[in-house]
Every structure is written in structure tokens, then in C-alpha cells.
Amino acid sequence: xxxxxxxxxxxxxxxxxxxxxxxxxxxxxxxxxxxxxxxxxxxxxxxxxxxxxxxxxxxxxxxxxxxxxxxxxxxxxxxxxxxxxxxxxxxxxxxxxxxxxxxxxxxxxxxxxxxxxxxxxxxxxxxxxxxxxxxxxxxxxxxxxxxxxxxxxxxxxxxxxxxxxxxxxxxxxxxxxxxxxxxxxxxxxxxxxxxxxxxxxxxxxxxxxxxxxxxxxxxxxxxxxxxxxxxxxxxxxxxxxxxxxxxxxxxxxxxxxxxxxxxxxxxxxxxxxxxxxxxxxxxxxxxxxxxxxxxxxxxxxxxxxxxxxxxxxxxxxxxxxxx
Numbered sequence: 001x002x003x004x005x006x007x008x009x010x011x012x013x014x015x016x017x018x019x020x021x022x023x024x025x026x027x028x029x030x031x032x033x034x035x036x037x038x039x040x041x042x043x044x045x046x047x048x049x050x051x052x053x054x055x056x057x058x059x060x061x062x063x064x065x066x067x068x069x070x071x072x073x074x075x076x077x078x079x080x081x082x083x084x085x086x087x088x089x090x091x092x093x094x095x096x097x098x099x100x101x102x103x104x105x106x107x108x109x110x111x112x113x114x115x116x117x118x119x120x121x122x123x124x125x126x127x128x129x130x131x132x133x134x135x136x137x138x139x140x141x142x143x144x145x146x147x148x149x150x151x152x153x154x155x156x157x158x159x160x161x162x163x164x165x166x167x168x169x170x171x172x173x174x175x176x177x178x179x180x181x182x183x184x185x186x187x188x189x190x191x192x193x194x195x196x197x198x199x200x201x202x203x204x205x206x207x208x209x210x211x212x213x214x215x216x217x218x219x220x221x222x223x224x225x226x227x228x229x230x231x232x233x234x235x236x237x238x239x240x241x242x243x244x245x246x247x248x249x250x251x252x253x254x255x256x257x258x259x260x261x262x263x264x265x266x267x268x269x270x271x272x273x274x275x276x277x278x279x280x281x282x283x284x285x286x287x288x289x290x291x292x293x294x295x296x297x298x299x300x301x302x303x304x305x306x307x308x309x310x311x312x313x314x315x316x317x318x319x320x321x322x323x
Contacts, residue, residue: 216255
């Protein structure tokens, strides 16, 4: 709740005229208690979870498989509408209970670390710098927590729920055991605890992180995806490999970037997989109908097929075809 009774009083405290965004924030939050502003996280998360994956789900459900196969990482897997809806309901219920309860009990911590609700609003540069820090902190801590979740006890008791879908899709991004949702809240909140921000940036951070999770679980590799131009960003193909291997996976634990997997050697299986595909592409040859030898090409990101007697690995997201 802002300590101003009017816009003139707020501008006098700022020593300048309010921006359009600050005036709108004053009108909205002036009479709303801080704990209710923080609880907006629950509603925002549910709205984002409902709407952001929807275009990808409709693309998969309503578009002929022949159209989506060239961009789908596992085109042979196509879930029923009932399975997708069940995943949505189960996940929304878990998010409502866990995030809602966490929002109630964690508010004192939010105030203690310095998350503010007043004026002025942060500048674009300040917001960008804070979000960059949050991404790096979350990625590093999330990497180690993800590795911990793949130990025998944690996987069997908790993390196996998330791996029920070996072929990820958009609505399965936050699909997990309730304990995992709470555990993964730690690295998400660690950045704002280290570098406190305005409540609006906290909202934006949770939205950004959730959309990123939807992207890497989408099951699609779009050639025009702007994340292709983000340095060290893993993306859908990188995380799809982790889901295909499943319980025994010791590769690709990072949630956003790839440098932790590289530094700690947990991308070796993935790099070996990619190197094997490259070696086959360079060395294998097959005969064409006209008797001439053709190189075997690998078309990313289609499913594996066998051509001219050459078989790709069962979990390969690439397609073998005659050039």
C-alpha cells in the first residue's frame, strides 16, 4: 500500500513528475495491501500457464502430423486431448496449492529481503540487469538441484512424476510432484533475495521463467525461434534429449543455459550423441536408384527413420534420408 493520498503528494515525494507507468501503478496499488500484491503471483502464474502453452497445444492437436513432423522433436508421439487436459488439470491444481500456500507463508521473507512495492518504478536498464542476474543464479542453483533429483531416492520418490512424459509438450513444463514444485521455488527466489527488486519485476521474472520452461518443454524446434540467438541457451532440443533418456539420464541438467553442463561434464552423453550423428553423416553412403552413391543427410529436427539399411539411434531427434 503506497503512503500517498494523491498524485501530487507522490510527485512531491519523488521530486519530479510521474511517468505514465508510475501514475498507473499509483492508481492500481495505492489502496492494495502489500501481501495482496505479492499474492498476485498465484493468479499471474495460473493465467500464464493456461494461455502461454495453448498455441503449441493447438498446433499439435489440430494440425496434421505430416505438417508438424518437420519441426517436432518426437513426431511419432502424439498425446490424446484427454491426456493433455488431464495434465493441465493436475498441474493447475498442484500450482494453486503449492504456490498459493508458499505465497502466504513466504511474505515475511519477501519483506525482509527488500522486495518493494512503492515508487519509483525501476528503469528498463535496472530491470534488465536484475533479470539477467536472476537467470544466472537460477540456472546455477537449478542445475545442482536437478542433479540431486536424479539420485535414486529423489528420482523414485519425487522427480519421476515430471519424467512421466518422455516426450515433453507445452503443458507438461511445470508438471511435477508437489514437493518438486516447492523445491524448485528455491532457485527461482534466490536471485530476488540476493538482488532485491520491485514487486512488478518479481512478477515479470516469474512470467519469464515460466515461459522459458514452456519453450524448452515444447517438443518443437522452430527455425525462427529467437532463443536461437541467445548465447549458451539450451532450448527444446537440448532438454528433449534429457527427457528421452529419462531416469538414467546424466546429461543436460541445466534449465536455461548450457555452460554448467559443459563445465561439470554432464553434457558428454549429448555431445557424444551429436558427434555420432555427425560421423554417420560424414562417413556413411548409400546407393541411389540411378546407381550413384549419395551421402546420408540428417534433417534436424525430424524423427529417426531408417534409409538404405542405416539405422539411427532409437532416441535420435534427427532423420536419416538420401540426399
